[in-house]
Each structure stands twice: as structure tokens, then as C-alpha cells.
Amino acid sequence: MKKLILLLICALYVTTAARAQISFYGEWCRKGSGKLDSKVWHTPEYMRGESEHNGEKTIMIFDMKEKKAYVLNEARKTCMVMEEIDKLSTNKLVGYDWEVSCSSSREFLGMEEIDGKECAHYYVKSESIYKGGGxxxxxxxxxxxxxxxxxxxNGCIAHDNTAYSMDRTIVLRRVKIGPQPAHLFQVPEGYQTTVMPAGGLLEMMTGKSREENTQKVDETRDAIQKSNEQIKEQLKGVNDKSKSDEERMKALLEMLGGQKKK
Incomplete structure (x- = not known):
């Protein structure tokens, strides 16, 4: 869900204020198979997206004026509200400062035709540096x-920023420009609403504060790093060519015995 949210926000917020105020409906379809991937509705104030996975529909509504997003599960009649989506980041969404920095760049690759439309083709690249150096x-x-x-x-009508290894590229088709029904951008009655807490998804899952979750994650990460360092040291003895086969076998058995005790 995080990837979809960030992608949609990236598409929604553009820097040129003088651009047109248009409303439209469209369907994102797989370029190769033509299979429907999701449906979208846009107005100057709102955006709605619908997708279905394993028979379960997820609906996302963005209120650009209030800077809020609503994630609806139609089958369960639940709604999660995210506030200040203009300030949304990986760290805020997760509830843990694991991404130290994030940078992105765009390279223009030329003009190409997509479904008879002349488009500017870009390659977008991003890199993240995480806590611990990863x-x-x-x-x-x-x-x-x-x-x-x-x-x-932002005018995107095709992209391959999807989770599919095959038939990745999706194209916006069956576009209908014009006013969109107002009820599509409202949360229906009868939905159980939950506001995402300051501690993000981790606080929702654990019920603990951001500070408590940060301490627990850091302790777990440090323990894993320490264990990995110990394994590396033990492997030196196993791979030491100056030692006899018997000595290296003994080092291997000691390492495996230590792992079993843990």
C-alpha cells in the first residue's frame, strides 16, 4: 500500500499552478493483455482510485484541499484516514526513522507514441539510504x-512502476473528461473509521508509541547485527585454508552448535 500511496501523491501534486483545472475518469490497463488494473477519477479538489485483489476491493480517496487520504475496504466497511498527506514520507507512514535520505532524478528519453498520443518519455530513478548504512x-x-x-x-498516461514482473506497463485508457459525481469522493455511511496515529503503521499494529517501537526495532536490529558479526568471525575459522580439515570441521560444528543454542 505504501508504494501506491506515494506514487499517487507524486502524480497528484505538481508545481505549476497555472495549469488547467480538468476533471476526468480513466482506467489503468495492462499494456500487453489489456486487463483492467485500476480505475481513477480526478477533479481539481479530489482523486479516487479503485483496485481489486483476490476479490477484495480497495478504494482510496484523496482530498487535496484538506490534505487527507481515506483508504476504504469495501468488504469490511472500514476506513483508515491519513492526515497531512502533503508531508507524507516513508518514515511517517511506517512510524520509524529508517530512511535517512531519499533522492530522485528524471531523464528525458525522447518523444514516443502511446495509444496514438505523442508523449514525453522519462526514466525516473530513486535511491534511499537507510539507518545502519543500507x-x-x-x-x-x-x-x-x-x-x-x-x-x-502530472499528465502521466503510461508507466511501469508496478509490482508485476510480467506485463508491467500500464496505460490510462477509456478516458472521459468532464464533471465527476460528487458522491464518489465521500466516505459512505456505516464505515468504521480509524485515524492513523502519529506512530504510523507500527503503532497501529502494536498499540505502542513511536518512541517505544523505535527502541524495540533498534534493539532487534542491533541484536541481528551482533549475531551476523559473530557468524562472520566463526566462518573465518571454517574457511581458514591454513587449518587442517579436522580443525575446520571442528570450527563448523562449534558454529552450528552455537546457533542451535540460540
């Missing part, structure tokens, strides 16, 4: 159609 990088392609650019949308 790094993670990712990249994806997106195609921007200038006539679709608006104050609430």
Missing part, C-alpha cells in the same frame, strides 16, 4: 501526455 535503488519509465497535465495531475 542502500536501496529503483527506477521506472513514465510517459507524459501534455494535454492531460492539470493542477491536480
Amino acid at each position: 542502500k536501496d535503488g529503483a527506477g521506472y519509465h513514465e510517459w507524459i501526455y501534455s494535454p492531460m497535465k492539470a493542477s491536480n495531475y
